[in-house]
Amino acid sequence: MPAPDAAILERRDEIVAALRGIVSGEGVISEPNELKPYESDGLTAYRQPPLVVVLPQTTAQVSAVLRWCQANGVKVVPRGSGTSLSGGALPLADAVLLGLSKLTRILDIDYADRIAVVQPGVTNLAITRAVEGAGFFYGPDPSSQIACSIGGNVAENAGGVHCLKYGLTTNNVLGVELVMMDGEIIRLGGRQLDPAGLDLLGVIVGSEGLLGVVTEVTVRILPRPETARAVLVGFPSVESAGRCVADVIAQGIIPAGMEMMDRPAVHAAEAFAKVGYPLDVEALMIVELDGPSAECDHLIEEVERIARANEAVMVRVSRNDAERLAFWAGRKAAFPAVGRISPDYYCMDGTIPRRRLPDVLKRIADMSTSYGLRVVNVFHAGDGNLHPMILYDANQPGELERTEAFGNDILRLCVEVGGVLTGEHGVGVEKRDLMPVMFSATDLSHQQQVKCAFDPDLLLNPGKVFPTLHRCAELGRVHVHRGELPFPELPRF
Amino acid sequence: MHVLAPTTPDDLCAVISDAARSGMRLTISGGGSKSDIGKPCDVTRLDMRGFAGVIDYDPAELVLTVGAGTPLAEVESLLAERRQMLAFEPWDHGPLFGKLAGATTIGGVIAAGVAGPGRLAKGGARDHLLRFEAVSGRGERFVGGAKVVKNVTGYDVPKLMAGSWGRLAAMTQVTLKVLPSPRASATMVIEGLSSVQAHAAMTQAMGSHAEVSAAAHVPAALGAEERSMTALRIEGFEPSVAARCTLLLDVLRDHGGTLYKLAAMQAKSFWRSVREVAPLMDSATLWRICVPPSGGCAVVAALEPLGARWLFDWAGGLVWLAFDGEAEHIRRIAERAGGHAMLIRAPAATRAVVPAHHPPSFPVAALEARVRRAFDPQGIFETGRFLDPINAD
Numbered sequence: 001m002p003a004p005d006a007a008i009l010e011r012r013d014e015i016v017a018a019l020r021g022i023v024s025g026e027g028v029i030s031e032p033n034e035l036k037p038y039e040s041d042g043l044t045a046y047r048q049p050p051l052v053v054v055l056p057q058t059t060a061q062v063s064a065v066l067r068w069c070q071a072n073g074v075k076v077v078p079r080g081s082g083t084s085l086s087g088g089a090l091p092l093a094d095a096v097l098l099g100l101s102k103l104t105r106i107l108d109i110d111y112a113d114r115i116a117v118v119q120p121g122v123t124n125l126a127i128t129r130a131v132e133g134a135g136f137f138y139g140p141d142p143s144s145q146i147a148c149s150i151g152g153n154v155a156e157n158a159g160g161v162h163c164l165k166y167g168l169t170t171n172n173v174l175g176v177e178l179v180m181m182d183g184e185i186i187r188l189g190g191r192q193l194d195p196a197g198l199d200l201l202g203v204i205v206g207s208e209g210l211l212g213v214v215t216e217v218t219v220r221i222l223p224r225p226e227t228a229r230a231v232l233v234g235f236p237s238v239e240s241a242g243r244c245v246a247d248v249i250a251q252g253i254i255p256a257g258m259e260m261m262d263r264p265a266v267h268a269a270e271a272f273a274k275v276g277y278p279l280d281v282e283a284l285m286i287v288e289l290d291g292p293s294a295e296c297d298h299l300i301e302e303v304e305r306i307a308r309a310n311e312a313v314m315v316r317v318s319r320n321d322a323e324r325l326a327f328w329a330g331r332k333a334a335f336p337a338v339g340r341i342s343p344d345y346y347c348m349d350g351t352i353p354r355r356r357l358p359d360v361l362k363r364i365a366d367m368s369t370s371y372g373l374r375v376v377n378v379f380h381a382g383d384g385n386l387h388p389m390i391l392y393d394a395n396q397p398g399e400l401e402r403t404e405a406f407g408n409d410i411l412r413l414c415v416e417v418g419g420v421l422t423g424e425h426g427v428g429v430e431k432r433d434l435m436p437v438m439f440s441a442t443d444l445s446h447q448q449q450v451k452c453a454f455d456p457d458l459l460l461n462p463g464k465v466f467p468t469l470h471r472c473a474e475l476g477r478v479h480v481h482r483g484e485l486p487f488p489e490l491p492r493f
Numbered sequence: 494m495h496v497l498a499p500t501t502p503d504d505l506c507a508v509i510s511d512a513a514r515s516g517m518r519l520t521i522s523g524g525g526s527k528s529d530i531g532k533p534c535d536v537t538r539l540d541m542r543g544f545a546g547v548i549d550y551d552p553a554e555l556v557l558t559v560g561a562g563t564p565l566a567e568v569e570s571l572l573a574e575r576r577q578m579l580a581f582e583p584w585d586h587g588p589l590f591g592k593l594a595g596a597t598t599i600g601g602v603i604a605a606g607v608a609g610p611g612r613l614a615k616g617g618a619r620d621h622l623l624r625f626e627a628v629s630g631r632g633e634r635f636v637g638g639a640k641v642v643k644n645v646t647g648y649d650v651p652k653l654m655a656g657s658w659g660r661l662a663a664m665t666q667v668t669l670k671v672l673p674s675p676r677a678s679a680t681m682v683i684e685g686l687s688s689v690q691a692h693a694a695m696t697q698a699m700g701s702h703a704e705v706s707a708a709a710h711v712p713a714a715l716g717a718e719e720r721s722m723t724a725l726r727i728e729g730f731e732p733s734v735a736a737r738c739t740l741l742l743d744v745l746r747d748h749g750g751t752l753y754k755l756a757a758m759q760a761k762s763f764w765r766s767v768r769e770v771a772p773l774m775d776s777a778t779l780w781r782i783c784v785p786p787s788g789g790c791a792v793v794a795a796l797e798p799l800g801a802r803w804l805f806d807w808a809g810g811l812v813w814l815a816f817d818g819e820a821e822h823i824r825r826i827a828e829r830a831g832g833h834a835m836l837i838r839a840p841a842a843t844r845a846v847v848p849a850h851h852p853p854s855f856p857v858a859a860l861e862a863r864v865r866r867a868f869d870p871q872g873i874f875e876t877g878r879f880l881d882p883i884n885a886d
Contacts, residue, residue: 110785110787111700112696112786112787113785113786113787114699114700114786115785135700136700156645157645157649159643159645163643167616167620168643168645170620170649170652171616171620180856180860184856186854186856186857186860187854187857188857190785190831190832191785191831192783192784192785192788192810192831192832192833193612193613193617193783193807193810193811194606194608194612194617194656194783195656196783196833196835196850196851196853197850197851197853197857197858197861198653198656198657198660198861198864198865199606199619199652199653199655199656199657200653200857200860200861200864201652202619202649202651202652202653202655203648203649203650203652203653203864205649205652206645206648206649207648207649223699223700223701223702223704225702226702246553249553249555249673250552250553251673252576252673252674252675252676252730253673254672254673291702291704291729291733292702292704292733292736292737292740293736294733294735294736294737295729295730295732295733295736295737297732298730298731298732298733299730351639351641351642351643351644352641353551353554353556353640353641354553354554355551355553355554380643383641383642383643384641384642384643385643418639418640418641419639419641420639420641420644420646421646422644422645422646423641423643423644423645424643424645425645426645427645427646427647431646435646435647438639438646438647439636439646439647440635440636442633442634442635443635443636443637443647444647445633445635446629446631446633446635446637446650446867446868447637447647447648447650449867449868450648450650450653450864450867451648452863452867453860453863453864453866453867454860454863465647
């Protein structure tokens with residue numbers, strides 16, 4: 001991270017006083033021991049107490065805080081529930097941490113237009129809870145849905161096990177109210193499907209809090225599927241499981257979810273959750289199908305047939321909802337289960353083309369041997385999103401560094417086979433320095449120009465996403481064409 | 494009109510860089526099917542049809558990469574061979590402007606955010622563009638996104654590119670998410686409903702377990718039929734489609750009107766005619782009004798008495814409106830209904846003064862202008878076509 005600005009640190013009292021002038025009472029937190037809960041997000045390897053925390057209760061307060069910070073050259077880090085797995089909400093020593101956790105109202109639910117309008121601090125699950133009585137649900141369901149906020153979901157373009165069928169956050173958000181760094185409040189999108197002009201909403205979703213602060217979100221809600229059933233399938237090899245995934249898709253079936261675990265993951269999950277997973281398989285797959293019962297019945301048969309054609313050694317179909325949830329319980333407990341078998345673990349999040357799965361797994365296994373670190377694999381197999389978990393012990397000198405090097409090699413491998421650094425966790429601080437593996441300097445400079453259009457002073461969530469953030473003036477003026485610098489005689493910063 | 498037709502990315506960089514140096518303006522063009530949208534402008538045309546052809550197609554990955562200049566018809570027939578499709582149902586604007594069908598390119602479709610009835614349930618062009626390669630107004634090659642369906646690495650620049658109308662960069666290559674074509678399809682129709690009744694029926698169907706994939710309403714005066722048609726499409730595997738048709742019949746029974754299942758051939762031509770706005774083909778002025786579904790009725794209630802003809806797609810969320818009335822009035826009505834109005838077809842004199850896009854609020858217009866400048870600092874792609882007051886383009 002960039003070195004903290006000493007001048008800002010010296011002005012701390014003045015900054016706290018100014019914020020108290022905007023947000024009264026407990027909405028400004030400045031006592032060092034009270035800052036502790038805010039010093040990291042879900043990526044706990046990185047910790048940094050913020051300069052001060054401010055928790056506004058209205059859009060007007062958010063606007064006033066940002067306007068003051070812009071006018072005074074103070075950086076701001078936005079934060080939802082702090083469940084980011086990539087350090088997107090990691091505080092900076094010289095930045096105000098702007099928490100949206102007090103904006104928790106559901107403003108409107110319109111079943112005729114099939115939308116809900118909510119404040120950013122509303123949790124993902126709370127949206128579904130609010131509409132399920134009327135037979136609706138909100139599609140994206142990240143594993144942290146009980147805690148993560150919709151504002152954070154928008155910032156990170158959150159996914160979930162059901163996004164294969166229902167899409168990511170970006171496919172389910174219709175509009176936002178956004179406060180710009182200069183305090184301007186704007187609306188992008190609305191309750192209709194298409195935007196009027198440029199799709200600025202499309203670039204806000206997944207911008208990791210670098211472009212603006214979302215203070216209201218309009219999401220699409222969908223009728224809850226009539227039924228959902230799951231099939232648990234065991235395979236003698238990862239290759240046969242990989243082929244089964246490809247064949248299911250090739251048959252035109254888009255399951256609600258299609259998850260895979262390798263042998264170590266199955267063993268860890270079963271030891272932890274005791275749900276009856278078979279221990280003698282190399283790969284275990286959960287395929288969930290939802291919709292009208294006629295559709296589920298038909299597709300279950302199809303999936304069963306495809307699985308058997310791909311050497312499945314065990315196929316179990318859920319007979320009721322309790323059983324379906326039991327199939328999932330082991331998978332959903334994969335993370336705590338791995339936490340039980342290793343002092344520490346590091347979860348990766350690359351995406352690869354599905355066809356490369358067996359090959360990539362084999363190469364991860366080779367790396368595991370050469371690094372001397374165990375790895376456990378769970379994936380959203382339907383969309384090729386891998387979550388290898390590297391097991392390590394932070395108390396052993398050098399293991400964390402070796403783990404990070406191993407993790408970086410996995411992500412480089414993902415890019416090498418045509419995939420990406422992150423499928424759903426975001427770049428944050430974690431993968432920032434790997435961005436050049438996937439993007440050229442020119443690609444990145446075009447993205448940074450977008451940043452400059454929204455936040456020309458680079459005050460919003462600096463240090464995230466981009467390996468080096470060039471000053472906007474620098475990016476704007478230097479136009480290199482075929483290596484010829486215009487005005488080569490001029491000195492540059 | 495002068496035409497430049499580069500065929501390699503390097504040539505394209507050179508053309509754009511030269512334009513930047515000389516202060517020339519360029520209008521990016523594919524098959525020209527939408528060139529009569531916006532103010533008529535006499536500027537150099539940058540013809541992108543040299544960037545054509547299939548680059549990578551692995552049906553099992555549900556991902557297709559093609560040159561941006563590839564004709565849409567070619568893309569569609571390639572996918573159809575593998576029983577796959579573009580689920581947003583893009584279409585060719587050519588015939589709407591009296592041009593031959595078949596010229597429209599996939600790049601043009603993406604740049605204009607074109608989508609058909611499938612937009613309602615499966616998302617629009619923006620939701621299917623995974624990656625692009627382009628040359629920006631800086632004369633630099635760059636990429637956005639990746640060739641996989643799930644990716645959050647960096648800003649989602651493909652979303653920005655879809656629907657940007659050639660004002661950010663010239664796309665040379667696009668990677669699209671494709672989906673299996675439905676194995677079976679059925680269309681249920683109720684005849685004789687008013688706009689309000691049709692909206693109620695569509696709303697109830699959309700909120701049911703029938704998983705409706707398209708919902709449209711064509712008023713009596715327009716269709717070949719003597720009575721209005723409210724149509725709901727169900728797609729999927731055979732047993733599921735049959736079960737959902739039964740369910741939908743129950744849902745729709747209480748809405749009055751004559752209820753029946755449309756024959757397959759008729760259904761196909763019905764949805765094609767809705768997609769291509771065929772019932773309003775003869776109108777001089779055509780608006781595309783995008784509103785929340787409940788807003789469609791409000792637009793109709795305000796403008797039909799003044800002589801507007803119309804049809805609903807997207808369960809009432811898209812109103813195609815044929816009406817020569819005052820543009821500002823139409824836009825006010827669209828805003829009041831919670832949406833916006835785009836001028837698609839009009840006499841040249843109208844297009845010379847009425848902006849095609851619904852004018853945004855001042856701060857949003859300023860932000861849009863800054864984002865355009867981010868990709869095109871010299872305004873090479875600002876041809877004046879979109880009558881943008883902020884840029885004085």
